[in-house]
Amino acid sequence: MTVNHGARSQIWHPFTQHQLEPAFKKIVQTQGAYLLDEDGRSILDAISSWWVITHGHRHPRITKAIHDAVEQLDQVIFAEYSHHAAEELARGLLDLAPAELAHVFFSDSGSTSVEVALKMALGMHHNRGSPRSRIVVMEHSYHGDTIGTMSIGARGVFNAAYEPLLFDVAHISFPAPGLQQRTLDQLEAHCRCGDVAAFIVEPLVLGAGGMKMYPSHLLKEFRRITTTHQTLLIADEVMTGWGRTGTLLACEQAGISPDILCLSKGITGGALPLAVTLSTSEIFDAHLSDNRSRMFFHSSSYTANPIACAAAAANLKVWREEPVVSRIRQVEGMHREWLAKFRTDPRFDNVRQHGTIAALDLAIAAKGYLSEVGPKLRTFFRDKDLLIRPLGNVIYLMPPYCVTEQDLRRAYEAIDEAADFIELMS
Numbered sequence: 001m002t003v004n005h006g007a008r009s010q011i012w013h014p015f016t017q018h019q020l021e022p023a024f025k026k027i028v029q030t031q032g033a034y035l036l037d038e039d040g041r042s043i044l045d046a047i048s049s050w051w052v053i054t055h056g057h058r059h060p061r062i063t064k065a066i067h068d069a070v071e072q073l074d075q076v077i078f079a080e081y082s083h084h085a086a087e088e089l090a091r092g093l094l095d096l097a098p099a100e101l102a103h104v105f106f107s108d109s110g111s112t113s114v115e116v117a118l119k120m121a122l123g124m125h126h127n128r129g130s131p132r133s134r135i136v137v138m139e140h141s142y143h144g145d146t147i148g149t150m151s152i153g154a155r156g157v158f159n160a161a162y163e164p165l166l167f168d169v170a171h172i173s174f175p176a177p178g179l180q181q182r183t184l185d186q187l188e189a190h191c192r193c194g195d196v197a198a199f200i201v202e203p204l205v206l207g208a209g210g211m212k213m214y215p216s217h218l219l220k221e222f223r224r225i226t227t228t229h230q231t232l233l234i235a236d237e238v239m240t241g242w243g244r245t246g247t248l249l250a251c252e253q254a255g256i257s258p259d260i261l262c263l264s265k266g267i268t269g270g271a272l273p274l275a276v277t278l279s280t281s282e283i284f285d286a287h288l289s290d291n292r293s294r295m296f297f298h299s300s301s302y303t304a305n306p307i308a309c310a311a312a313a314a315n316l317k318v319w320r321e322e323p324v325v326s327r328i329r330q331v332e333g334m335h336r337e338w339l340a341k342f343r344t345d346p347r348f349d350n351v352r353q354h355g356t357i358a359a360l361d362l363a364i365a366a367k368g369y370l371s372e373v374g375p376k377l378r379t380f381f382r383d384k385d386l387l388i389r390p391l392g393n394v395i396y397l398m399p400p401y402c403v404t405e406q407d408l409r410r411a412y413e414a415i416d417e418a419a420d421f422i423e424l425m426s
């Protein structure tokens with residue numbers, strides 16, 4: 001097949017093999033759970049545009065807050081000066097977060113919020129003169145695409161080229177049913193060595209690793225073990241935060257507080273890029289000194305962008321003043337009913353749900369074939385005006401909370417058909 005490159009855009013898209021993809025349709029408008037493309041097709045955004053949109057596209061209050069903010073401010077330096085939107089947002093975040101978290105550091109993406117978390121952990125130990133630098137991570141984790149966050153994430157074809165530059169970390173296995181004690185024992189064994197700075201984990205759901213889910217009582221155990229050995233617990237809630245797992249934060253379901261909490265994606269309702277890393281006073285205080293060499297050495301140019309902060313402050317108001325939790329309960333209930341139908345279906349394995357995230361694995365044996373399943377399914381769903389991007393043979397739905405019963409019916413009926421389609425192809 002020859003591709004007419006002349007007609008093509010010069011844009012290099014993320015996670016895209018351009019040789020194998022058709023030219024991308026342009027999205028010209030978004031509204032609620034839908035994307036409108038240049039041909040006038042209305043596409044159900046069943047994965048919240050890569051997990052960022054929480055309430056729905058262009059939530060009126062968030063959109064208005066952005067309009068109002070641009071009348072006052074654009075970017076302003078965030079050393080030497082502060083601004084009201086950041087102050088309001090920081091106070092609001094600390095009101096919502098577990099009481100142990102006392103400080104808010106701003107950045108601009110999930111990956112950066114995790115890099116900041118790692119630097120905070122190492123910085124605390126360094127400044128105390130007892131350097132610990134080992135990081136413990138869970139198998140199948142994803143924490144971002146920078147060199148640092150790839151180092152602490154699962155290794156695979158997506159980071160093979162960069163492997164020589166990635167640093168070593170200690171691993172614990174994913175706590176699959178029946179193997180949970182093994183995971184806890186591994187964590188205990190690593191932490192007991194006394195050189196572990198931090199254990200970083202995605203609470204309840206490992207997103208990019210394949211929507212792998214584990215129960216909340218394990219989070220409690222992670223907290224107990226790390227506390228015992230003075231190892232910092234970093235919760236990467238970049239994906240799980242903002243209601244995805246049924247509560248504002250996934251950590252709430254275990255009643256625990258991490259030492260460091262990373263938030264991004266849904267922090268602005270998905271409208272603008274922003275991230276925060278929350279820390280305890282203990283970590284902040286370890287950077288407090290008469291000595292400038294002990295300050296926290298990190299900044300992004302767009303730290304605490306005032307327009308993004310205004311969007312996030314409006315998002316907090318939405319959470320406080322609108323029935324967000326009852327919308328989430330409705331989505332949860334709809335998923336539960338549909339998934340029940342698939343639970344005994346031999347075409348699917350591992351039917352699972354945490355809150356508004358529903359996932360099921362296509363029961364296909366041919367491993368080599370797996371890599372082709374994802375793109376085939378994507379095309380299948382796209383032809384039905386559904387944005388669903390399976391992770392290999394893992395099909396999942398993570399819709400915005402305004403999604404309706406009819407919307408989800410369409411998505412689940414398509415998943416049902418997709419299983420037959422894949423069987424016919426194999």
Ligand SMILES: *Cc1c(COP(=O)(O)O)cnc(C)c1O
Pocket residue numbers: 109110111112114142143144145202207208236237238239240264265
């Ligand atoms: C998406 C994600 C990140 C990275 O966020 P970016 O904004 O894409 O850099 C980090 N951690 C988790 C758990 C994520 O899902």
